[in-house]
Amino acid sequence: IAKPGTNMIDAVKTVGTDIPYYCYHPRLSIAANCRMCMVEVNNGAKLVPACQTAISEGQKVITNSAKVKEQQRAVMEFLLLNHPVDCSICDQAGECKLQDYYMRYDHKPSRLAGNKVLRNKRKVLGPLVVLDQERCVLCTRCVRFMDEVAKEPQLGVFGRGSHERIDVFPGLGGGLTSNYSGNTVDICPVGALLNREFRFRARAWFLSAAPSVCTGCSRGCSTYADFMGQETYRYRPRENDAINKS
Numbered sequence: 287i288a289k290p291g292t293n294m295i296d297a298v299k300t301v302g303t304d305i306p307y308y309c310y311h312p313r314l315s316i317a318a319n320c321r322m323c324m325v326e327v328n329n330g331a332k333l334v335p336a337c338q339t340a341i342s343e344g345q346k347v348i349t350n351s352a353k354v355k356e357q358q359r360a361v362m363e364f365l366l367l368n369h370p371v372d373c374s375i376c377d378q379a380g381e382c383k384l385q386d387y388y389m390r391y392d393h394k395p396s397r398l399a400g401n402k403v404l405r406n407k408r409k410v411l412g413p414l415v416v417l418d419q420e421r422c423v424l425c426t427r428c429v430r431f432m433d434e435v436a437k438e439p440q441l442g443v444f445g446r447g448s449h450e451r452i453d454v455f456p457g458l459g460g461g462l463t464s465n466y467s468g469n470t471v472d473i474c475p476v477g478a479l480l481n482r483e484f485r486f487r488a489r490a491w492f493l494s495a496a497p498s499v500c501t502g503c504s505r506g507c508s509t510y511a512d513f514m515g516q517e518t519y520r521y522r523p524r525e526n527d528a529i530n531k532s
Contacts, residue, residue: 290343294336295323298347305349306358306387308365308475309425310337313532315434317426320365322387324357325349333357355391362392368403368448370420378477380490384423403448411441411454412462415471415479419451422478428452428470436466452478472523473532484520488512497524505529 288297295305296312308320316338324333328346333353341347348354366388373379405419426443429452433439440462444453454461462470471481498511500521507530510522525532 288341291340294325294334294339294341294347297341298336298349303349305336306383306391307337308383308423309427311427311430311473311532313435314427314430317430320361320423320425322358322361322365324354324361326351326354358387358391359394362388363394363397365423366392366396367398368420369423370402370407372421375486376421376477377480377485377490378421378474382477383475384477405451409453410461410482411479412460412464412467414468414482415462416482416485417452418478418480419453421476422452423476424450424452425475426452427473427475428479431470431473432462432464432466436464436469438464438466440464440467441470469523481520488514488519493519495522 288300295307295310298305305323305325307323309317310320310323318335318338321335323336325336326348327334327339328348336347365384369384373382373385376382379385402420405422407418407420409417409419411417424443429439429441429443432441440454440458441452442455443450445451468481471479492514493512494514495510495512498509498521500507500509508524508526510524511518512520512522523530523532
């Protein structure tokens with residue numbers, strides 16, 4: 287049972303159903319720009335974005351109608367239109383929402399006859415992060431995170447139409463230098479933002495994860511330590527409302 291006013295994405299989880307999404311994050315403001323979470327409601331003529339629409343008394347949310355399925359397929363087709371599909375060399379392979387949702391909601395070959403739009407493949411944003419602009423789906427999670435959580439707005443969306451891209455603000459000498467910049471890699475749903483230290487070092491499916499605690503300072507944030515054999519390859523945040531949230 288969900289309380290009236292609850293976000294639809296969170297509400298349907300109470301009954302064991304998932305609504306796909308890219309741009310939504312429970313700790314960030316609502317952008318509703320990926321359009322992957324569009325659903326049908328019994329009291330509306332048009333599809334509505336589930337991340338932006340609160341549930342109300344007596345409302346019926348339809349997540350598997352033909353209309354919703356076609357919307358999901360169409361969104362996936364557009365997101366993958368100019369995507370390089372270089373999964374074989376992508377660090378996000380095995381953990382990527384583009385891969386998972388393609389298999390679940392689209393699973394059809396591309397109909398693009400011309401050349402794909404090319405962007406910067408290895409844009410070094412700062413000491414920790416490298417950006418592959420061709421893989422980016424412009425969910426703007428990283429932009430909102432730096433603005434709202436880190437309170438250091440160093441990233442923005444530049445350009446128009448199919449030439450839109452994520453980048454650092456011009457004039458920033460060191461680029462993405464925030465102490466929180468590594469979090470942008472964690473919240474990126476695709477393989478666009480990558481950790482420079484972890485890049486090309488290990489495949490996600492070869493790694494095992496153990497709950498751990500960060501020793502970087504006295505706060506003691508909850509983490510996962512991803513390891514293979516006797517070597518730790520990366521740390522990921524672990525949800526803990528009392529200490530480090532997400």
